[in-house]
Amino acid sequence: MTKTGNEDSIRVAVSAVTLTLRRESEEESPHIVLPLVRRTREPHLGDWALPGGWLDAQEGLEEAASRTLAETTGLAPSYLEQLYAFGAVDRSPTRTISVVYWALLPSDAVDRQIAAYRAAGHAPENVQWFEVADLPPLAFDHAQIIHYALWRLRNKVGYSRVAHGFLPPEFTLAELRDAYEAILQRRLDPANFRRQVEASGTLIPTDRFRTGSHRPARLYRYNTDVELADRGPLAPEETRTP
Template identity: 75%
Template structure:
């Protein structure tokens, strides 16, 4: 009994997050993400995660990048698989969704949208902490993505995906504060980051206000916390 066709379709969606500075004078950073208004049933007119069907000749990662570009015009700087959702009743037809989460700097968002030949339709950016009711189970999915982001930002270099090549420790701290939702002590933050070795000081400084701040860049040698299934992981020692 070898089936070559199946009524089960595979979709790919992406939670792509960026930090946008509030237009208020104090200017705090908040987590925002683009959603797409559905133009078909099911859930017509509701907002949903950008995504699409998995192509027969593309891998999962490639499908995430492609569908994200097609619907929003964006190319993320960081992309990682989040979870596979496949409950029978999550859609009227049988769909298994492989969901990714991604990061992109807000200035890159602007640049990519300006360079896009085909400006995206039906796309709007939402504050992650004030979402409307979304199509399918997408509210739950975004909540889970934000939880993963907060858990990862501490012990890995995911913040890299939200910062330019050169940045100050205050920039990095501000990103961490926005993700974690609490203030961090500048002195202690500095020492922890420097001790972690994830960051390399450069000779450059950022001037413009008060005392110039040293510019840093990321250390490419440091691995992400979760190596993913593709890279080699250490084996169990014989002891």
């Protein structure tokens, strides 16, 4: 193969679109938020960007995505899937291919992980959480990347249990419906939703109930024999054999 003279200048980066649900009060519906990092160097000095970093020659892509996300934000997602490889020639001043993952986390897990990160003497620097419907101007093509991640999420929710990535191990049907409504950006009829999810066979009722200001609501868990999402013929990287 004949070199064109610029192959050696191509670099590979990994980034993560990390999504969780947040509600301001019990009366309000939750909305999807994600962490962004303010850049401290050129290009795009001072702009917000997705957490990420360079791929190390000795690590796999998913390993790199997990590492850079943990180093930047202190987060370890319950769900991590490769989203897409973005490699437009003009996306960066230097030729960079970004392999982007998307991650889902329950809000309580976000709070625990950030608290543990701070307790260990670390602090996420230049990190701030934004609602996906109200993002600031972003560096590079990161707005396009986030838009694509949300499109994928809305498509997957119709044929997989991807909404489970936003929920704790046990949850009420109302909490599950809240997750679906946040993803789809529309209200769902509670009675129809209950019938559909109970008929799906993916939920297992427990003998426990959520108590509070309203009447007790039964807690459910997902049937763990059903995958979070269909990854196709490829297993997660850590379980593959050479």
